[in-house]
Amino acid sequence: MTKTLPFTKEQIETLAREHPTPFYVYDEAGIRARTRALSEAFSWNKGFKQHFAVKALPNPVILAAMREEGSGADCSSLPELSLADKAGIKGENIMFSGNDTPAEEFIEAKKRGAIINLDALEHLDYLEKHAGLPELLCFRYTPIGLKLGNAIIGNPKESKFGLTREQLFEGYRAAKEKGIKRFGLHTMPVSNELRVEYHLEAVRELFTVAKELEQVGITFEFINLGGGIGIPYRPEEKEFDLMAYANGVRELAREILGDSIPSLHMECGRYITGPFGYLVSRVRHVKQSYKNYVGLDASMANLMRPGMYGAYHHITILEKENMNDLRSRSLGTYDVVGSLCENNDKFAIDRRLPTIEPGDIVVIHDAGAHAHAMGFNYNGKLRSAEFLLRHAGASGGGGLPELKLIRRAETVDDYFATLKF
Ligand SMILES: Cc1ncc(COP(=O)(O)O)c(C=O)c1O
The missing domain is CATH 2.40.37.10 (Lyase, Ornithine Decarboxylase; Chain A, domain 1)
Incomplete structure (x- = not known):
């Protein structure tokens, strides 16, 4: 083959x-078409936004082509923030998901009006101290219900990324008490995963946690499903069934979140380029x-x-x-x-x-x-x-x-x- x-x-x-x-x-036409296909699959969700994971292909010419197709950027360092900026991607079209993040990156992300996604409960006070609190804040959740994990992302319980379920309650409560009014929830549970059911398993867990977090008295403006969609590296492997995934997400959203479905965000890298x-x-x-x-x-x-x-x-x-x-x-x-x-x-x-x-x-x-x-x-x-x-x-x-x-x-x-x- x-x-x-x-x-x-x-x-x-x-x-x-x-x-x-x-x-x-790199084939520009293919990258543009993929970016459009992702948005079209989620066109049922008003406010759907893909933020391309800049680390996957950090080139401003390519980022600018994606911007023209409606994509934002997912950044995790200062140079990545600058790459997004050079490509004309600004403000909340940028998601900033650092981990072990230094103060100067929080300061820069806040200055640029990017959505700040905290990787740790402890980072809330650190952010406040060094950059001041933003209007909109997000925490990264590491789902643990997933059965497998895979070679690239590893076992979720061994993951250095994100907060536990219990910490999310504490984090959003504390953020609310500090006066933050706008909220998002994020996860990045899988990597290079071709099985739709496996992605949906993670989405089910994420939506369930989002629903439970309403107890804290907050409403999510967006839920970010992360990236991790796989590609068929081997010629005999099948393409990811994007429509089955998008429809599956819609069903889960209706079942778990009911009528008030927030904007859904994604931050695919591999799947796009x-x-x-x-x-x-x-x-x-x-x-x-x-x-x-x-x-x-x-x-x-x-x-x-x-x-x-x-x-x-x-x-x-x-x-x-x-x-x-x-x-x-x-x-x-x-x-x-x-x-x-x-x-x-x-x-x-x-x-x-x-x-x-x-x-x-x-x-x-x-x-x-x-x-x-x-x-x-x-x-x-x-x-x-x-x-x-x-x-x-x-x-x-x-x-x-x-x-x-x-x-x-x-x-x-x-x-x-x-x-x-
Ligand atoms: C936080 C975050 N978002 C998105 C991605 C993109 O992942 P993928 O290229 O598998 O879609 C990564 C990849 O490392 C990541 O760390």
């Missing part, structure tokens, strides 16, 4: 003449020892998900793959690796791929979220360039596509820029 690509080998070869591999390419990013790299060496190795000019420093979580990312060898029938090609079994001095620097292990030679162009799929953003400089590796594949006309329709540079590659000078000697 295969995955499709939004560009040709010629386009990539042309680009690679001026901008050496590795680099990332994950499938629309590609890491393009070239094969440097093919090596045979105990196994067959393909050495790329990209490494785990460019994309750490496989090394960090054992995550699967589909790989296409440009134009070596008959899209419909891999069996018609000669195949090999390879470990696809980078050049870090770490043995987990592997993009794929024992992967069946068309016979590979040095110089081949390799595309690693589903690298649009938590990918370039998680890059690092170990072994003196430099972070790669990013390009936006965009069609003429701002909203991605019609015309010849162009590849616009939206982040240049780091240079050795950048690497040395912070050193003092």
Whole structure:
């Protein structure tokens, strides 16, 4: 089974003449369409708002395209607040969800009029002391009813994030006593989860707690369901059933919250950009020892998900793959690796791929979220360039596509820029 690509080998070869591999390419039309699809699925909820999780793909050009489609931003640090600002996302269109947050970030978030989401009961006094209290306040809840947890988010009871159910009562009561009048409730219970039932289980718990919190004498202006919608990294996996989810949320809202359903917010990252990013790299060496190795000019420093979580990312060898029938090609079994001095620097292990030679162009799929953003400089590796594949006309329709540079590659000078000697 295969995955499709939004560009040709010629386009990539042309680009690679001026901008050496590795680099990332993002498909603007796909990102815009996903952002719209999410809002449309929740169009039954007046006030629905998606805040893109900036950490997933922190680039202001992409954030601005999302803003045009109605998206806000979910930020968790000062630079992320600035990225949102540069993209024209302002005020309550920004959700600020720090954890272990320093005073200066609370001050900045408050100054910008962002919605402040507290990760701890103890942060209420800290916020008041350092930034003053905002008009609107939110707490982050960690649901514990979930049966499973998964490899990325872990067991909810081991989570460093959020408040317990009991602490929520205390937190909202204290906030009310301090004079806060507008409230929201937030959770981020799952990560990369494709099962609709599992998301709905978390929503049921969240709505139930929201209803119980009415005892405190507050009304929620919004409930933020978080992100965590999964994407089918493996070609045989199915797309998340967004309509089933949105309809399921509606039913739960009616059942548990009754007539007064607040605005619902989400802060998806992966679901919006994950499938629309590609890491393009070239094969440097093919090596045979105990196994067959393909050495790329990209490494785990460019994309750490496989090394960090054992995550699967589909790989296409440009134009070596008959899209419909891999069996018609000669195949090999390879470990696809980078050049870090770490043995987990592997993009794929024992992967069946068309016979590979040095110089081949390799595309690693589903690298649009938590990918370039998680890059690092170990072994003196430099972070790669990013390009936006965009069609003429701002909203991605019609015309010849162009590849616009939206982040240049780091240079050795950048690497040395912070050193003092
Ligand atoms: C607070 C918060 N919101 C949203 C997200 C986005 O998650 P995802 O990309 O899985 O949708 C994250 C991811 O780490 C997060 O920490």
